[in-house]
Amino acid sequence: MTKIDSSFYLSNQQQTAGSGSNTLGKDAFLKILMAQIKNQSPMDPMKDKEFIAQMTQFSSLEQMTNLSQSMQEFMSSQSMTPVVKYSGLIGREVSYPVRNEETGFATEYQTGTVKAVSQKAGDTKLVLENGQSVHVHDIMKVSKKTTEE
Numbered sequence: 001m002t003k004i005d006s007s008f009y010l011s012n013q014q015q016t017a018g019s020g021s022n023t024l025g026k027d028a029f030l031k032i033l034m035a036q037i038k039n040q041s042p043m044d045p046m047k048d049k050e051f052i053a054q055m056t057q058f059s060s061l062e063q064m065t066n067l068s069q070s071m072q073e074f075m076s077s078q079s080m081t082p083v084v085k086y087s088g089l090i091g092r093e094v095s096y097p098v099r100n101e102e103t104g105f106a107t108e109y110q111t112g113t114v115k116a117v118s119q120k121a122g123d124t125k126l127v128l129e130n131g132q133s134v135h136v137h138d139i140m141k142v143s144k145k146t147t148e149e
Helices: 026-038 048-078 082-089
Strands: 093-099 106-120 123-128 133-135 141-143
Touching (some): 026 048, 082 106, 082 123
Antiparallel strands (some): 093 141, 106 123, 123 133
């Protein structure tokens, strides 16, 4: 008769209430697989196909875990703050619509040079040299500042 290692008993497992996730990680998967191999019946061993299927599942789990980590790293590297994103507009001329207060439609366009970029409560605006603030989504044209001699 085969003896089961007592370290695999639920009563001997460390309880971590509230921490971690309920998903099966690759280390736990390997522990279960090794326990299964150690404790299999000599009269009815695991068939080769079953073993290969479980190893394939483990390989897939590891690849998905690595892909997930890579995607998280990529996403965090791509999340640039809007202030940094639009800082390249400082010193450039931008054209923006001037809206009619009664109708809300653009009646004309003005041009101004960007002096700074500001952000407040998720709203990013360009501060112009003439003192106006323009929302970044209202910009219609960006060009190099023309100097008059």
